[in-house]
Amino acid sequence: MPSTKPVVFISSTAKDLAEHREAAARAARQAGFEYQIIEEFEAQSLNGAYPACMDKVSDCDVLVVLVAHRYGWVPADQPDPRLAKSITWLECEEALRMGKEVLTFVIDPDFKWPVELKEAYRATEALERGKLTQKVQKEIARNVKKLGELKTWLGGLGFRRTFTDAASVNSEVQDQLTKWLKRQHPDFLATAPSTAQEDPAEYLRQLCEQTRWIDIRGLQVGAGKAYRFGIDQLYIPLTIAGGEAATGPDAGRRSIPLEEARKYPRLLVEGDPGAGKTTFLRHTAFEMCCQPGSGFPVYIRIGDLEEHIANCRHQGQNNAPLNDHASSWLAHYLAAQAKDKLWNLSETFFQAKLQESGTMILLDGLDEASSARSRASLTRLVSGAVATYKNCRFVVTTRPQSYTGSARLPGFHEVKIGDLEPGAITAFLGHWSSCLFPGEPTKAAAHCEALSEALNARPAIRRMARNPVMLTALAVVHWNESRLPEQRAALYASITLWLVRARENRPGRETADRVLALLGHLALGMQTQAKGRITQVSKATAAAIIALQFREVADDDLKLERARAFLEAEEVDSGIFVTRGADLRFWHLTLQEYLAARTIAGLADAHQQSLLFQDERLYESEWREVMLLLGGTLIGQGSDKVDGLFGAMLGRLGEKPSLAEKARCVGLIGGMLSDLRPYSYNLPDPRYQRMLREVLEIFDREKSRGIDLQVGLAAAEALGQAGDPRLRLPKQKDYWVPIPGEKVLIGRYPVTVYEYALFLDDTESNAPRDWDEQSLHPNRPVVWVSWDDAHAYCDWAGVRLPTDAEWERAARGTEGRMYAWGDAPPSPELANYDDTKIGEASPVGLFPRGSTPDDIADLAGNVWEWVSDWYDETEVDRVLRGGSWYSYATFLRAADRGRSLPGGGNGSIGFRCAREVVL
Numbered sequence: 001m002p003s004t005k006p007v008v009f010i011s012s013t014a015k016d017l018a019e020h021r022e023a024a025a026r027a028a029r030q031a032g033f034e035y036q037i038i039e040e041f042e043a044q045s046l047n048g049a050y051p052a053c054m055d056k057v058s059d060c061d062v063l064v065v066l067v068a069h070r071y072g073w074v075p076a077d078q079p080d081p082r083l084a085k086s087i088t089w090l091e092c093e094e095a096l097r098m099g100k101e102v103l104t105f106v107i108d109p110d111f112k113w114p115v116e117l118k119e120a121y122r123a124t125e126a127l128e129r130g131k132l133t134q135k136v137q138k139e140i141a142r143n144v145k146k147l148g149e150l151k152t153w154l155g156g157l158g159f160r161r162t163f164t165d166a167a168s169v170n171s172e173v174q175d176q177l178t179k180w181l182k183r184q185h186p187d188f189l190a191t192a193p194s195t196a197q198e199d200p201a202e203y204l205r206q207l208c209e210q211t212r213w214i215d216i217r218g219l220q221v222g223a224g225k226a227y228r229f230g231i232d233q234l235y236i237p238l239t240i241a242g243g244e245a246a247t248g249p250d251a252g253r254r255s256i257p258l259e260e261a262r263k264y265p266r267l268l269v270e271g272d273p274g275a276g277k278t279t280f281l282r283h284t285a286f287e288m289c290c291q292p293g294s295g296f297p298v299y300i301r302i303g304d305l306e307e308h309i310a311n312c313r314h315q316g317q318n319n320a321p322l323n324d325h326a327s328s329w330l331a332h333y334l335a336a337q338a339k340d341k342l343w344n345l346s347e348t349f350f351q352a353k354l355q356e357s358g359t360m361i362l363l364d365g366l367d368e369a370s371s372a373r374s375r376a377s378l379t380r381l382v383s384g385a386v387a388t389y390k391n392c393r394f395v396v397t398t399r400p401q402s403y404t405g406s407a408r409l410p411g412f413h414e415v416k417i418g419d420l421e422p423g424a425i426t427a428f429l430g431h432w433s434s435c436l437f438p439g440e441p442t443k444a445a446a447h448c449e450a451l452s453e454a455l456n457a458r459p460a461i462r463r464m465a466r467n468p469v470m471l472t473a474l475a476v477v478h479w480n481e482s483r484l485p486e487q488r489a490a491l492y493a494s495i496t497l498w499l500v501r502a503r504e505n506r507p508g509r510e511t512a513d514r515v516l517a518l519l520g521h522l523a524l525g526m527q528t529q530a531k532g533r534i535t536q537v538s539k540a541t542a543a544a545i546i547a548l549q550f551r552e553v554a555d556d557d558l559k560l561e562r563a564r565a566f567l568e569a570e571e572v573d574s575g576i577f578v579t580r581g582a583d584l585r586f587w588h589l590t591l592q593e594y595l596a597a598r599t600i601a602g603l604a605d606a607h608q609q610s611l612l613f614q615d616e617r618l619y620e621s622e623w624r625e626v627m628l629l630l631g632g633t634l635i636g637q638g639s640d641k642v643d644g645l646f647g648a649m650l651g652r653l654g655e656k657p658s659l660a661e662k663a664r665c666v667g668l669i670g671g672m673l674s675d676l677r678p679y680s681y682n683l684p685d686p687r688y689q690r691m692l693r694e695v696l697e698i699f700d701r702e703k704s705r706g707i708d709l710q711v712g713l714a715a716a717e718a719l720g721q722a723g724d725p726r727l728r729l730p731k732q733k734d735y736w737v738p739i740p741g742e743k744v745l746i747g748r749y750p751v752t753v754y755e756y757a758l759f760l761d762d763t764e765s766n767a768p769r770d771w772d773e774q775s776l777h778p779n780r781p782v783v784w785v786s787w788d789d790a791h792a793y794c795d796w797a798g799v800r801l802p803t804d805a806e807w808e809r810a811a812r813g814t815e816g817r818m819y820a821w822g823d824a825p826p827s828p829e830l831a832n833y834d835d836t837k838i839g840e841a842s843p844v845g846l847f848p849r850g851s852t853p854d855d856i857a858d859l860a861g862n863v864w865e866w867v868s869d870w871y872d873e874t875e876v877d878r879v880l881r882g883g884s885w886y887s888y889a890t891f892l893r894a895a896d897r898g899r900s901l902p903g904g905g906n907g908s909i910g911f912r913c914a915r916e917v918v919l
Contacts, residue, residue, distance in 0.1 A: 009060035013072035016117040023166040027174035063095040068107040069118040071143035208289035211282040241418035264413040271417035274469025277397035295358040327385035359392035366398035371532030416839040419466035489632025492594040520599035597629035631672035663715035670718020716843035720779035747912040749844035750781035781910035787902035790911035802914035804869040811894035820859035831861030860892040863910035884908035
């Protein structure tokens, strides 16, 4: 037996067995084989296709054949074309002729198989395309008959196993190839390395070191280097948005730590930019490395995985998985890392680990895939990995804006990271100050107090401080400058300036402004790649992007050389970007987005608009943060610059834009105006006010059909900021809707932030929690109100809370509907609940098709609503009705009842008013 690995040829039809064939290839690697596969489409494109396939068969030691419900390609150049044998049949015959074993795996006849993957379905496809000719019908009939003959022939070879899904193929093929080795080449097995002998100690040591630290960029300490904190020193536990239970004995009593969600075997963590997603995963990996017996951690940046796949494809690696979405890429990537980092671990070792129950796969940044297409492929990869590696646990992170459509992961428990709570902010400030003044508690306490006062001085800064990355940035700027800006773009301007000033000043070094300009062009170049935004780039490509900015050099080659030299110099101690081998990326994605916005702001108006409107990229999810930061950057050049951009956006719509186009534009402008609030900027263009009135149609039951939910949500938020004309007070007649069969009126909407603000202004009542944030959204339901708060509001307004029975009659109507809208089950177009994935309360009335026939809105989902009744005779809890944005579908039933302490409240509880009919 030669010292090289044995070779298995894997034969099957192509499209219907792609995942099964990949599973067989993975099984071959696990059993210690090399493998050969010729895809059907590849074989048909070869000159002399039949002999080329036979040559490949002759190079193998054993053949594995997979047969399901397709016959496959019939080569025209086979020895006897009248027999019409498929290439699979011919490959098996050639292997037998040369004395090689054929291991046959045939689909279990009782296994449910997609009808579109059966031979007979080809007739349906041809009919739909208008190509069902007599010739095609004869071919399909022949193939069905020949497929039966092939299976009978294979059954007579003496070896035959059945399979169902791809996982069963992996298990069966690996088992049979291992047995083949024992029969044919026991000497190979004796010399093959055993995964049991592979020691992951070095892997775990390096992962522990990789995740141990949090680097704080731009912090001026000592020699001016980036300061490094231990992750266990600075990390503060995060909480789940809306994490308080709204029903049951614990309602309203506690927040749910994000760590508790790790109990779910499939966890998807959504978080806004800077919410702490990466730090959460790194802290999880660090804990597992440091705690023996807690499991085996696998931490992978999805951007790195995507790049690995692209590199393997570019290099044409023969041992790489067949499809870009194959689950075996995980082990393949880890094996490549092991080789590069000297872990002395094999791909087989990682394949084994990925099948163990103690393994946790931490996949960071699904949103950072280079394009929507790539994100969909990577999502499919993760879904396949979940099906293949059923025993291990998965945690995936993403920004919510990118987690839509084909990028969604079925079967995952989804949570969203909430804003930092006051206690968490206080804890961070304490940790931060102690790290800055180790062993000096007096100085640490003084600094903590000063920083806390600065953070609480202004509402805008308090809001920014609820985001972990923004809180850290605020702490850095306060340390460096003893002041804090009030707007996000201004904060990032301070951070990036300090980052470049933190470098060592050496002769010939570019100035700080020049560094920011060059990195800004790099950021913009990464945002505007032909295939979509990228978040990691090769150093060669990065140099090519910025080379044109060295205008003082005439020769193109010298420009490129200067660009490379600049990147090499900044690589040494720049805090703005980090390097990974031959690649680089910005330290945080938001820095890339800010620097891109900064660069766009410096362009001439015509160039700026041409760039933004190309392919309507300004409305893409990957560009939203850039656009929000662009407004805050342009305002520094004067209000007229912002006026010009908004005017161009409005003018671009033309004379008769659709409702969807108007809503999309209004939503983006509204988001940008929100970021400009600290500057008291007002948009003077009358077209915006007119369009705000026109987009009220998003609340119309019929006209809103077809409007993307995120587009409608953004437009509704813009209306709230501009003054939503739908909002009323209880003293106004059209505030009310009669309850069928009752002499009672009920509020059309839950009580809004707009209404509650008037109550607070007129009384000495305490503002509810998160009021700074809530006040930015006047047309959302007010939340964090206790039953007592709701009762006090009703007393002030001269109304009352509805009774339990009245609320239910309003929702069920006289006909006894199951849900407010009728008996159809909940769906994301009917209500804001868990499946809708908004992750917080939404503007009232955003789901018009979910209103009652009488147009009472939001009785299902959005927020739980207090009613006047006690839950039971114990008189401990009050009744809650309707479910919320955080609730499962079952809680949206009109008859469902929740409960909570009357003194409690959370981010998913509000209320609405009722009153008797006034005759």
